Amino acid sequence: MNGLIFDIQRFSIHDGPGIRTTVFMKGCPLRCAWCHNPESISDEPQIAVYRHKCIGCGECRSVCSTGALADGPEFIDRSKCRTCGKCAEICPNEAIKLIGLSMTAAEVVDTVMRDAIYYETSGGGVTLSGGEPLRQYEFSLALLGELKKHGLYTAVETCGACSWEKLEAIANLTDLFLYDLKMIDPAGHLRFCGADNSLILDNARRLAAHGSDIIFRVPVIPGCNDSPNDIIAIADFIISLPNTPLIELMPYHRIGRGKYEALGMRFDLTETCEPENVDSIKERLREMGMEVI
Numbered sequence: 001m002n003g004l005i006f007d008i009q010r011f012s013i014h015d016g017p018g019i020r021t022t023v024f025m026k027g028c029p030l031r032c033a034w035c036h037n038p039e040s041i042s043d044e045p046q047i048a049v050y051r052h053k054c055i056g057c058g059e060c061r062s063v064c065s066t067g068a069l070a071d072g073p074e075f076i077d078r079s080k081c082r083t084c085g086k087c088a089e090i091c092p093n094e095a096i097k098l099i100g101l102s103m104t105a106a107e108v109v110d111t112v113m114r115d116a117i118y119y120e121t122s123g124g125g126v127t128l129s130g131g132e133p134l135r136q137y138e139f140s141l142a143l144l145g146e147l148k149k150h151g152l153y154t155a156v157e158t159c160g161a162c163s164w165e166k167l168e169a170i171a172n173l174t175d176l177f178l179y180d181l182k183m184i185d186p187a188g189h190l191r192f193c194g195a196d197n198s199l200i201l202d203n204a205r206r207l208a209a210h211g212s213d214i215i216f217r218v219p220v221i222p223g224c225n226d227s228p229n230d231i232i233a234i235a236d237f238i239i240s241l242p243n244t245p246l247i248e249l250m251p252y253h254r255i256g257r258g259k260y261e262a263l264g265m266r267f268d269l270t271e272t273c274e275p276e277n278v279d280s281i282k283e284r285l286r287e288m289g290m291e292v293i
């Protein structure tokens, strides 16, 4: 069985304890307005064009048989593109990339095990992220099973929008969940993330009751979920869970904006969260008795 992977990031220190490798998987059920990994949203491979890197050699056009590049890479006709990847292969300056590589679980394991010594010495391991790893449930289950056979500490970053049965099966092979929690208000969640959040909140409750280790990751998005009411609602929800899981605030940044253009996607959010705003929210959460990282 193959999974569709868009990046394998070595030496990650932000996706769980120690030194880790993070495996980024394609496909997500949500459509968060602030998503900084737009290449993760689609379940299919995609072509990204980085115009600033193009040197105008024309090689890509010469190998494209569908006419998608007839007017040059900056004017790619995505309706004609079959994502064969030939243009990306031949481009001498990495101005075109194929996003999404089909890999078996064994191939991913071979790749991540190259850094086994670092996991061992740092208390690290492997994190599945995305996108939403449970969007490729069968593959994630197989991959986690293989990682466990190698004795690795596993983490899964999830938005929780999946069936409980699948999440429970994944939980039995996962040491730590990084659980993305955007907001509690259902109308706001529907508006900014494109889906109702009742399943996400239910799964969070069940996962906590199941005894899983959880860090709730909250992106702080100005004008979307950073009002006092939003923050207090998130804190109240987490405090109500067994063993009061940790909370990690994720400041909003603009890093992903160039990716939208490369993928031919629109990006509508314009604001950024100032660090002092995140610091003041952290302070408020600590006053409520939460452990914030």
Ligand code: SF4
Pocket: 047, 063, 064, 065, 066, 067, 068, 069, 076, 080, 081, 082, 083, 084, 085, 086, 087, 088
């Ligand atoms: S991926 Fe294939 S079909 Fe699409 S633009 Fe490149 S060469 Fe053409």
Ligand code: SF4
Pocket: 053, 054, 055, 056, 057, 058, 059, 060, 061, 073, 090, 091, 092, 093, 094, 095, 096
């Ligand atoms: S092959 Fe790369 S550098 Fe050459 S024209 Fe195409 S995108 Fe530009």
